Amino acid sequence: MMAWAVLVSLCVFLAVLVSGRVKPATAFTGLATLYLLTGQVDTATLLRQYTNPALATLLLLLLVSLALERSPLLDWLSDRLLSGRPRLATAKLMGAGAVLSAFLNNTAVVAAFLGAVSRQKRLAPSRLLIPLSYASILGGVTTLVGTSTNLVVNSFYLNATSEELGMFQFALVGLPVALISLGVLLWRAGSLPSHPAENIQDRLAYFLAAELTDDSPLAGKSIEANGLRNLDGLYLLEIERDGRLLSPVAPEELLQPGDTLVFTGEVNKVQALKRFPGLRLFGHQASDLLATNLVEVVVSHQSELPGKTLQEVDFRSMFSAGVVGIRRGERRLEGQLGQIPLRVGDCLLMAVSADFRQHRNLDRNFHLLSGSFTRPQLGRWQSLAALGGFAGVIGGASLGLIPLFHGLLLLMAGLLATRILTVDELRRRFPFALWLIIGSALAMAQALDNSGAAALLARGMQQLFSGYGVFAAFAGCYVLTLLLTETVTNNAAAALTFPVAWSTAQAFGADPLPFILAVAYGASACFLIPFGYQTHLMVYSPGHYRIADFLKTGLPVSLAYSASVLILTPWVFPF
Structure with a gap:
């Protein structure tokens, strides 16, 4: 009876997530608390999930990447990638985005290129930004540290087996999948709309x-x-x-x-x-002087602004700036701007004061597109030290010389000692929401097992696919993850489907690894709808896109990606 109650609670939980009315961190933490109060997990087990070593590694990686995203290397690259014929420039940008995203946080990579692509006038940003976002996803599936979803899956895998996935274990399937999908993406990039960037006269309107x-x-x-x-x-x-x-x-x-x-x-x-x-x-004959203090930004997924209005947060006092216009996708929002609830990915045109750059919460709330304001960058030697240290950690972990967690902890200590990062910056940018989601999801998986709901799911999957074989069950787990990542979020999709995939593999007496990798690859297969993935939201408004633009470009990419994953994964990792 308790197993059915847990399954019903999961169905309600999923409906709440899809509705978008409750933030994922709130929903996950709430359900984990419910399972604690009803005795499905005890206090010691719940606390242990929030200190999972793989989860701690993910948090360290995200914090270390705060230094890497301030390296001038990405700006230097962006200036050189956008040269040549349009198709060649698109290919170079996609290739660089994919390679960098294999090792750096893909949000940081897209954020670094976003401003350069938006500011240049030679190529329409709308022809470049969706390819950049998709390429960052495809590069991320090739390594353990390439995307947070791979590290989320690693957290669950470590919890279930006491073993961790290898740094390049994902690449055996991920690399050919990425190359095939990048080829399809380059073909479809030419069909994207060509929206020119706004000029001064447009802004003075x-x-x-x-x-x-x-x-x-x-x-x-x-x-x-x-x-x-x-x-x-x-x-x-x-x-x-x-x-x-x-x-x-x-x-x-x-x-x-x-x-x-x-x-x-x-x-x-x-x-x-x-x-x-x-x-x-x-x-409307305002002088050009009025455009000199304009800054255009995109609301970040880490921001505290989504769901709130400008009036509610007292935006002018909070940032020493006034919002002149709000654009959401291709639409410029009209009406009382101060009463419009903001969303992640909204593009804000702001008139800023001289004090604007002094606010310490800018990086957390915004991605800079254009304007006279520039983010502080690392010096040459600081940049080389940060990048060299990160490369050393990744190389050492890949060769088995040092555990990834130990290496990242040493690197973090070095960055703090040299003041490349500060404690205040870590406190402002700590990914609390992601920590709550994954820790709570690990507790929820334990509740599924303790209540018998996991066994019930396994029997259901076995009966559903009994006439079709283990490959059909494997494909079912992948498709379920893909549907969830398109409608919820990628990390939530990985967290929800891992217990299902693990139980299904056990029910069929198969090796769980291909099922687990199906979850990892499926959680990154967000190519159709812009609202399920952070980098898509980052480019949605700067590119003046419609949802149809993502569908027309993403559907061929999604089909090629999915077919490649379903064919290659069982071949490389047999059941």
């Missing part, structure tokens, strides 16, 4: 400007006293005074004759300004 005349009764009074803080659909973004910009504008700022007041929001609601005497409208 976000503004409405008005000059304060010499005899205006508004002069000498504050913004708040003049009633300029509560306008219908508009808000005062900044003031141009004597050739310089005041941004953001404080409520107590006193207006002066000749000031140019710059408004943003619903700029078509010009009538809201007609009631102010001595305010002469320029329409």
Whole structure:
């Protein structure tokens, strides 16, 4: 009876995840807590899952990558990759993205190339960004450290067998799969839309400007006293005074004759300004000076902003910046910007103050696309030390000279000692959500086993595929993982399907390894819908994409990828 109750709770849990109304970390932690309270796992077991060695290795890898993503190497590469004919530039960008993503966090790789691709004017960014995102996935499936899903699967595998997967064990299937899929991707890249990047005049269309005349009764009074803080659909973004910009504008700022007041929001609601005497409208003829402090960013998956509005978080005080426009995919959002709940992947055009770059939470919340603001980078010797240390750790772990966890811990100590990384930076960027998801998922897998639900699932899978053989069961586990990664998230998909794959292999008396690898490869097979994978969301708005663009490009890639995995995995790793 308890086994059925656990299975029902998992079905409800999956429905909640698919609905998107509850964040994955909240849902996973909530269900793990429920299993603790109902006695399916005890306290010691639950705590042990959150300190799983493979999970600790994943967290260390993500933290070390914070230093690597600040290396100027990626910027240097991006400047040289986007040369030559369009097809050649696309191939070079895809190849570099795939190779780097085999060893570096693919989110960091895409983030590094994202700004360079968006800023250059020679090639339409929309022709490059989906190929970059897909290539980063394909490179990640070739090594243990290439993607977080491989390390998630390794966490479960270590928990079940007390053994870890090898650094390049994934490459035996992953490398040929990646090469085949990259070939299909290059073929389909030519069919992507060609959306030119916004120029200055496009950006000035976000503004409405008005000059304060010499005899205006508004002069000498504050913004708040003049009633300029509560306008219908508009808000005062900044003031141009004597050739310089005041941004953001404080409520107590006193207006002066000749000031140019710059408004943003619903700029078509010009009538809201007609009631102010001595305010002469320029329409949309705002000067180019107003574009000098514009910064365009993408909301990060680590950000605290998704699900909240600009007003709720007091965005202007939080970042010393005002949001001029919001774009989601190909759409520029209209209406009251301050009341629109933000999403991961939203593209924000901001007018920033001189204090903007001083905020320490920028890296956590945003990926920079364009603007005068640049992120701090490592010096030459710091970059060489960080990259050399990381290469040494990977090489040592591959040759069996040092465990990966030990090597990463030593590297982390070195980065802290040399102040390439700081404790404050680690605290700000620590992946708490991922830690909660994987630790809770490990506890949930233990609850499945303790309650008998895992055995029940195994019998069900055996009966379902009994007439078709072990290969059909293997393919079923892969397809289940693929469907979940497209509708939920890649890490959640791996966490949910590992117990099913493990139990199915045992039910058929087969070697669990090919089933486990099917979960790993299936969890990375997110090529159809942009909302299930972080790098897709990062390129969705900068590329002005529609969901149809992902479907048309991703479907052939997904079919080639899946066919390759299903054929090669049992051949390389027999049942």
